Structure formats: structure tokens, C-alpha cells
Amino acid sequence: MSSVSDPNSCQACGACCAHYRVSFYWGESDAHPGGTVPQHLTIPITPYRIAMRGTERAPSRCVALAGKVGSDVGCTIYPQRSSTCREFMAYTPECDKARGAYGLAPLETASPVAF
Template sequence: MSATDHCQACGACCAHFRVSFYWGESDAHPGGSVPRHLTVPITPYHSAMRGTERTPSRCVALAGDVGRQVGCTIYPLRSSTCREFEAGTAECDKARAAYGLMPLGVGVPA
């Protein structure tokens, strides 16, 4: 099973961590892609995906049931934070544990 398959059956990271990124990644700025209406400002230079700025956290762009089948409704427009998150890392396993899911462990094939 590839990392993409694991992610589409999980989504715990999108429903556990704050997804913050440089505000210039919003589509309100030249070259930005993240839909501005799905973000909230958290500092003068950073925004977060709506829903991840509070606890419990769940990104507004996450569709589906965590641990079963999920998808990102803005996948091609997602922030660098999401693009850089890797399945099977310690952070991934931390999010999975919060939802009672077994760890993937380091080294999940891409």
C-alpha cells in the first residue's frame, strides 16, 4: 500500500494538527493557491486552515471519515505545510494514535 493509499484511508493529520503557513500562500496574493475564504489569520505573517485553529481540530477542506476514507477538497491548492507532511513519520503516527489508529512507522513506500 502506498503512502497516498494510507492517507486516503486516514486523514488524522488533517484532523489533529493546526495547518499554518505563510499568508502569501493564499490566493489573495500573486502566486498563492490556498483559497483565502478557507483560512484564518493567526499572526501578522501566518494563516491557518479554518477549523485547525481550534481544539478539537479538523481542516474545513477534509471530506470523509477519519480512519475510514477521506480526501482533501482542495488537494491541488493545498499549502506547503500539507505538501511537506509525510506518511509514516513520528508526527503522522502521533495523529493516528489520537484517533486510535495503528502507527504506520517510518519508511512507508511512496
């Protein structure tokens, strides 16, 4: 197992962005007052929910993810990312599941860390 204590370890992973559907309330899109997520990077899922393009199908990979999963990655819209991304916690079973899908070892830490 990898022992990582740096919350920025997500910049060397990105598995969650290439494993899970990133869906959220449509009002988070920049097409709406107060929204920040670039609308052109989203796709409608339901009348009230949208998803980041690329995560609505399998295999999944967010269009805003740059770099190679497990090596050197970054979110091209990080300051504008959705609540789903803001609330995803590293060092959790969900994180470990995404990492495992890419052959990456689980992270070890005392408590979950939001990225």
C-alpha cells in the first residue's frame, strides 16, 4: 500500500475522474447565475441533472482531466469544478475503488481529505 499524506496526491492519480460519472445539478453550469462549470463541457442526464462529458458512458473519463491516470494529472477547470468533484474524498473506499480500477494501490491516511 502507498503511504501518502499530501492532499495534492490527487495530482498524481486522477482515477476518480476517469472511473465515476460526474453528475450534478444543472444550476452549477455557467449558463446559470452563480454557476461555474463550463456548460460546453457538460451533457444533460435528466431534466435537472447534467454530467461532465466523457463520464456519461463507459469507459469513463472526464473531458476536463488532463494527463495520464496514475502518473501526472490535473483538472483543467479546477477552480470551476462541480460540487461532486469538490465533495469527493481521497483516502476513502470510493477512492480506493477507482484507484484499483487502474491498478493503483489504495492510499493510507488517518482521515479522508477532500480535493
